[in-house]
Amino acid sequence: METKFIDEEIKYTGLELAPHWIYRKFHLQGDAMIAFCGECEVKLTEMVDIEDVINNEPIYSKNMLSFIIEHFNIGLVEGVTRQRMLICIIKEVIEQLLTPQSSLLTRKGDDLFIDDKKLSVSIATKSLTSVLIHVGININPEGAPINAIGLDFLKIHDIKGFANNIMLKYSQEINDIILASTKVTGR
């Protein structure tokens, strides 16, 4: 699984969560994960989360760290479980950067919160040949339609290092999970 931090700023609109977007745009083939920063504005018309559409909840953040992942040849339930693992990994990476007294980071499903302020957005969906995952972590959530918080507040400023650490840990975790399935006697 290849990973890459994209240095150029990219506005995330939801259209990027498309099959082979990573391959077409950055030429990483197969299972891949990229990260980039930029404004995030997902209108209801581009939203794959029907719950958000029903609740009329578009997404906005002035500056967000986005991860996009494409896993081929797996089902959506497995893809959602991997998405949740990624959220746990992000939580663990942030916790290692926080001082003990600040650690009020909580996870509810695929969302991260700090003191009831939303730190992240995330969705996983299915294409004909792959599962697609987006996780966005607010850097500066200015303009968000809900009570939000960002990495700026947490004094996490080396976004590229932070992102690369997460991508390394996630790709190792997935490899390790697959390997773990090959070392056990069946019952």
Place this chain on the structure above:
Amino acid sequence: METKFIDEEIKYTGLELAPHWIYRKFHLQGDAMIAFCGECEVKLTEMVDIEDVINNEPIYSKNMLSFIIEHFNIGLVEGVTRQRMLICIIKEVIEQLLTPQSSLLTRKGDDLFIDDKKLSVSIATKSLTSVLIHVGININPEGAPINAIGLDFLKIHDIKGFANNIMLKYSQEINDIILASTKVTGR
């Protein structure tokens, strides 16, 4: 998914990680999760983890909280991913019980450590019709062949409440993951 804390003490030997053991013994049918306490002694001959067999690493703990889970009709890779989610949930539950200054709990794959002392053991395997998961958390790791630590040290004494909290959170997480796969427009 039904869950149940078994009040009677049960020695875990590895043989309990068998298809329909939960159904035959406790009459919970279908996807189910149980928890119980007792001595843990898994000899190499009963071990499904071939890595441990190769490395000649049997398991012993004087008193352990064991979870056994059976998920039907899923593949092993998906089962291992669920096992990892469970480890993350256990970590989150423990962290909420710890004081800020004590939080040196770390996860490496499916293992939990406190200051490089091993808190848990875990394995996931496959039967003809199900995935089987065992997670054991030391209460008192006396007699362990490696450097280990237990819930006693963490001053977690309400084992039943602790176990029920974990089982509730895990069963909710799995339901929520499956539900999340039903709310997205495909791409």
Place this chain on the structure above:
Amino acid sequence: METKFIDEEIKYTGLELAPHWIYRKFHLQGDAMIAFCGECEVKLTEMVDIEDVINNEPIYSKNMLSFIIEHFNIGLVEGVTRQRMLICIIKEVIEQLLTPQSSLLTRKGDDLFIDDKKLSVSIATKSLTSVLIHVGININPEGAPINAIGLDFLKIHDIKGFANNIMLKYSQEINDIILASTKVTGR
């Protein structure tokens, strides 16, 4: 699996057999089944059954009881088998309402007939994340392009009770099938 009888009249045009239509319109999430009454007119352009398109056989019925079902995370062959089970259940429910001398109800695949007159239409198809099933049972088949018959002729007038009975039996059957897969020793 949630079920719901929709009291408002809805014209079935084929467009309703769409992923998440039940969720978007009636807010039932996950595996779900709804029933409603209304005119049925499926033009060739909206038809998922290519056999009917090839044979130039559009569908029309003045008043029809329609069931729409969405099952997530299963394959199409399994979905078609469930569709056939539903047809068998509908047959059984109707037979219990008929007098012995009237029982000339026959099933051919996914079609029900009374004395060679067609009582029902049905199709199952696949979306990116689900299987979609439509079963329509004529109430008053006036205007049908083929020799058809309806529930009116069978003196079944409590359509809502009839539909709710079918939905209850079908959802129980599916739960029971899944549960039956969890109680057997593998061979």
Place this chain on the structure above:
Amino acid sequence: METKFIDEEIKYTGLELAPHWIYRKFHLQGDAMIAFCGECEVKLTEMVDIEDVINNEPIYSKNMLSFIIEHFNIGLVEGVTRQRMLICIIKEVIEQLLTPQSSLLTRKGDDLFIDDKKLSVSIATKSLTSVLIHVGININPEGAPINAIGLDFLKIHDIKGFANNIMLKYSQEINDIILASTKVTGR
């Protein structure tokens, strides 16, 4: 899918529900279905239905028509759904042979009853490469540990013709189901 009525009498003990039993003994390769008559005695030790083992319910019938089916390369939930379809088909075939006034045949899951007397037994299970299905229909249920009834009572005496009709209809139904999955536009 090959089918064959075996003229020789065979006692069914449960051991016959084994992978490749049909292939080894009757040389029908691949998906196959056979039927035969004989005494039926399944002891608890040979029973794959754990529910029956828990409830201490062995099976006995003096003379039974048994069907054994092996479907390769499908999952158990799909296999159980096919088993239920077979029960529906058997019910339909019997109903066509009954006089209107006698038709009190009812289906509960995978069981058939006549006036609350049990007509059939059935189970579906999984091997490493296949799903195995057994359906037994009492001819003469003498000695059954429960209230049972048989084809003798229904005056169905041409057992071979009856069995061949069921096998023909079931194999056509399965072919038709698979074919139905190939004629629809996805949504």
Place this chain on the structure above:
Amino acid sequence: METKFIDEEIKYTGLELAPHWIYRKFHLQGDAMIAFCGECEVKLTEMVDIEDVINNEPIYSKNMLSFIIEHFNIGLVEGVTRQRMLICIIKEVIEQLLTPQSSLLTRKGDDLFIDDKKLSVSIATKSLTSVLIHVGININPEGAPINAIGLDFLKIHDIKGFANNIMLKYSQEINDIILASTKVTGR
């Protein structure tokens, strides 16, 4: 699996690699394979091979023998493996027609070459309900944007007999593969 050689000339543009194209146009239902001859011109906009799009490599051949296959209810990795088997079969059929001294036919993945000149093009992709495979073998590669060669050069002039031989061998191979999965004791 039905197969058919289409006598009329058909220009292959890439649009023919669509779900149910064979069924809609030639009324072969289910798994099917057809062959036809004609000009081949696949523009980048109709290309499913993103690698070719990225490399800006449209396809042209003045006269090509095209095979189109649709396999229902299998995954894409399995479909690609079948595509490769087909390439091996085509290679074997050509080799039997060549004189010993001419045999410089080589396979690289899903491509066939003669002395570094490209003899074939091929792709496999996924629809909602099937895997679609195209293999094109140049008859006269005039106008090809790369160094190409055709069956004309190999003095293979009975294209219909050649195509029918390949279709027979491929459909037998697939049947034989499925049958081979039903004759082994699991381990």
Place this chain on the structure above:
Amino acid sequence: METKFIDEEIKYTGLELAPHWIYRKFHLQGDAMIAFCGECEVKLTEMVDIEDVINNEPIYSKNMLSFIIEHFNIGLVEGVTRQRMLICIIKEVIEQLLTPQSSLLTRKGDDLFIDDKKLSVSIATKSLTSVLIHVGININPEGAPINAIGLDFLKIHDIKGFANNIMLKYSQEINDIILASTKVTGR
């Protein structure tokens, strides 16, 4: 996918075709392929090929090059298709070593022949977590119960180089197949 030529001689008896045999014995974890030389004697009691058991055809060869492969988390039909690809690859590797006039090597399913003499044996089967493949190529078929031929006759004496070439090509082909599934627009 790791590959390794084992220099020590190993007698192949059929028992080696067991889940995790490669991992336990040679410590290659995950998808893996090994090759070794030695006597081959598979008695009917160790045979997974039921067709051979029915036909009473044990296997013997005085010296054979054996490949054993374990692929995790795939189905048996896909495994058999990979086995056939491997046979095609072996055929291609041998053909490159033959002089033009000697090339009478033919493939029938998973068997290779030279002038109607059998060069190879092969089988693919399923364990709880993997597909297992054995391919044996006679070096010296002395003692074979059928008309057989070996690599000695073909003057292929660098068995290790030959085996390593095959293992390299096969592992590349599998990687390439999986990668090919990630580069296409769905239809």
